[in-house]
Amino acid sequence: MNNVLTTLHDPCLMKHGFYLDEKCTEFNSEGICYSIHPEKGSGHYWVYPNKNLFSISIHDFVFSKDLFFVYKIPEYLSISYYELGSAEDFKPNNQICCGCIKGFIGNLSLYQTLFHKNIPVRSIGIEIMPEYYKDYLLKKYHGEYMDPCSAFLSLDGATDFPELVALLKQIKYYRGTGMSAKLYYECKVAETISLIVDKSKNMDTIKVPRKISNEDMNSIKTVASYIDDHFAFNIHLDQLTGIACMGTTKLKYIFKAVFKCTITEFIQNKRLSKAEHMLLNTDLTINQVAKIVGYKNASRFSELFHKNTGLLPNEFRKTSNIY
Template sequence: MQNILDEFKNEIEKNDFFKQIKTPNEYNSIGTTWEISEEIGTGFYWVYAQKDLFDIKIHDFFLHEDSFLEFNIPECLSITEYFSISGEELNPYRRLNAGCIKTFIGGYKPYRVLIHKNIPIQSIGIEIMPAFYEKYLKEQYSNKYIHPLKAFQIIDQIYEFPQIQKLFFELKNYKENNGLASHLYYESKVNECVSLVLDYANELKTEKLNPLAADDISLLNDVVDYINDHYAFDIPLKRLANIALMGTTKLKKSFKQYKGCTITEYIQARRMAQAEHLIIETDLNINQIAKTVGYSTSSRFATLFKETTGLLPNAYRKIAKK
């Protein structure tokens, strides 16, 4: 198989989005760095790749215009943490949030996303390739081998995964270039990552692998539609339970299984999506926007907005309207 760094280089050079440069001091010189074209945006993309086994990627750039992007990602299992982001995944539609840990299974369908202009895309992620999880791991641990695909599928999108967040923090701040020692360090972190995913997915497995009934899915869609129409108002959980014809405990569990987030997280995501629009497209002050999307105080709104986008509302407006 072709070296994955060569595949990556060939792919990004097709569209002239990035050009390879000497790695700046803020990144580890053991990796390779690309700078985004100044006509399109500003910033860098850093990659460390190990043959056809795995790669580690750091994004730190923004785009000058709202951009629809589509990538044919090769077969792989990936996990990424977003520190700052503004946009939506498409097919299926889902908001991209800062503070989110996402897994993705490559090689099955194009990854389609809409990225909002001027807001930094800051993330770090690991992609492991079939040669790693179907050959290397299988050969090393033949008697205990478990294919990690289902574990990555189960995790999907979460906000609390402190062990992997600690791992990404360590990777992001590792600057040593000590030859073999550094290569072994990155390899050990990839192994640790797979171990953490397998352990965490095992905790989630029971609720994720019990499919929802068709009737429950239909009722949950009614709940989602109601929230979409009333997200800016207080919505008692009991009211949603009545719509779903479920008890509150079953509703909370079923909703999280269906949408991959809690009801509170879903409402917050809808509010923040509208807040982004109002911040960019109107002259309403932050207090007015907070009340419009359902928050009684601008301080609470600002705190949640920063958790979602990585920026405070005023900073977001300043950058977006630059």
Template sequence: MGFVGIHDATLEQSGFAEVTRPAGFGPLWKSYASHSGFARGYYHLCAPSDRWSIAIHDFTLEKDALLEFKLPEYLSITWYESISGEELTPYRKLRAKALWGFCSDQGGWRGLVHGGVPVRAIGIEVTPRMSTEYLEAEYEGQFENVRDAFLSVNDMHAFPEMRALLASLYPHPGDEGKSQLFYEGKVLEALGLLAERTRISRQKPRAGLSEEDARRIRSVVAYIDDHAARNLLVSDLARAACMSPTKFKESFRIETGLTLTAYVQRRRASMAESLLRQPDLTIAQVARAVGYTCAGRFSKVFQRETGMLPSEYRSELAHR
């Protein structure tokens, strides 16, 4: 049966049933479909081994759903072409056009996935044992915690090698003959890319914040979350954190992993997703409500953050 056992309960819970494979998907693949109720679309899984699998998501939920799946322990790295939602344990905004690492930690996944927005993704999933054995063989003694290497891939755009590798796994007509050896080689190649990225990042000097500075930045972040639509000035936020503007900007980047501008834009886009669900509001009104006087500027930021223009996002909601 292979690795597919990890997903059996999840697929059944979500109303998916096995169907005929599309062109390009060879005998190593299983395809599942749901055309009514909870979700509409497909899920494809290549799981010939009990050590690894490749999963493709291509479906849309009918409505917002709080999902909770109990899963055995595994590690994954996934490219999300399209998605809208929030992972709750730990909390992080799920964004399109980004890579995400995940570790089930013998627990599972819990999050809110927004309906009407396609979930389109492709990723690899491996057991901790396979990851540990590979990394120990290739990088003896350099990786004590494999989990951290996967979780470090968090909303990452700047990993083009991994994105290209995952994209190459999607079957196309004529790919039916690709072997288990081919796919397993790609999984190992992905582990190698992840290991090299982690090894190189460790060699770079890393700045840290004092406990007091980190606490002050977190307080400012909480303020920004509640007031992102306002005209937030660096000078005011720095004063609130008892820092110079230069120190504040650098401390903010270290604590959040983002510049102040990027963080505010992300927060505004998240607010806009909720407002766009209200059909009585125009896109210009939504733009003003989240802090933009120019609807064109708002549209560019929203597209960068979600992968869709506001009009496209609203259209997806209307057709669900």
């Protein structure tokens, strides 16, 4: 019989350099720990599985080389809080950064994420399978049931949900065992869903993107290509509207629908990605790197870099000497 471990976690971890580590004692003994093979990096991925209903996972690892995760995902919901880290999702297109909450809906599609080398990833997540959020909740709360899918998705990228962050951190440091652990984890998963559903009621309803024509899609791709080539320069919105042959409102709307971020965030992500490469592969000063990627002020660059990765540029550069 399938369970959340064999359905979701095992196939991905074994494929990308992790192995089952029964000697690891850094986490709650009620869960299962995977470690990274030394040639890939260092650190661990801990999972507490509950049949095929849900799992709780704690990530604390760093790769010594850029690692491209590609795997076909099952149907599930997840919510994660990134204490530290920087990565890029390609399907869906999104940036993972320090201090953000990631809400995700798995739908049997291909998932692609690039984890950057030498940037530690520390996060806490809960993965909920259809047997829980469809079958179990529907049966238990018949007549009151609310599908939590849209609520989870509405929180993707959120940075202002302290109640959820506090709950996930409690889970991270819990060390109970036996029946008390099982009850604790079951209650925390239910509490997480309650918080998310309640939070989503107070947020603006997510707009379903209208169908994007091939012509508009090609225009947006042309804008993105222009940004790729000119991100280090001052890019004005009127330049982009001219390239796209669109009005400002339409450009902003379609761009965000396609890339899941604003134009400003897209430019910033390009700059910081280039900066990461230069910090690890050149001996240029922080000020020089800042100017090359488009920031006149090195302190502003350092502030954005820290916000995105959880590390200051100098700290990030020092990590490259470890591996």
